[in-house]
Amino acid sequence: MVCLSCGKVIEFHQRLSRYIKRNVAEAKDFDIAETEIRVSGYCAECHRGKR
Template identity: 45%
Template structure:
C-alpha cells in the first residue's frame, strides 16, 4: 500500500498539488476498499473512524482532485449517487465491467474486456478513436434471483 501512496504523492506533486494528511486518509480508505464501489458519503464515514477532523467537503474536494489526476474513477450505477473506485489511467490497460443487482444494489465486477472486438469494429467503420468505454448490466444477483422465483 505504501508504494501506491508514494506513487500518488509523486503524481500530485508533479501537478503542483500535495498529498496532505487528510487526503492520505481518504486515499487509504479507497485502497483498503479496492474491491468496493463506495459513494462519497461511505468514504466519509470510513475516514471519520480514523480521522474525525476530516469533513465531508474535504472528502468531496479530494475525490474531485483524485479524479482530475486519474487516480480514481467515478461510476454512476443509476441510483443517483456517484461511486468511486481506485484505478490507473483511464483509457489504458485492462477494462472491466459491472453487474448491478437492481434488487439489493450489489455490484459485481466482470474482469474480462467484453468489448474489444466491438471497439475495433467501431474504430474501423467510423474512423473514431476510442479512449475508454464502460459497460453495466442490470438485473438480479444469484441471491435475489432466487427470491424472485
C-alpha cells in the same frame, strides 16, 4: 453489473472492455479510448429468491 434488488455490484468491466475494444474497434475501425458499461438486473441470490 448492478443488482436492482439488493444493490450488489458484480465487477466484470475489465474483461468486457477488452472484448469491446478488440471486436468493436476492429469492426468499425474506431479507436476506442475509454469504455463505460452499465448493466443492471438481478444477481443469482435475488433471482433465486424470487421464485
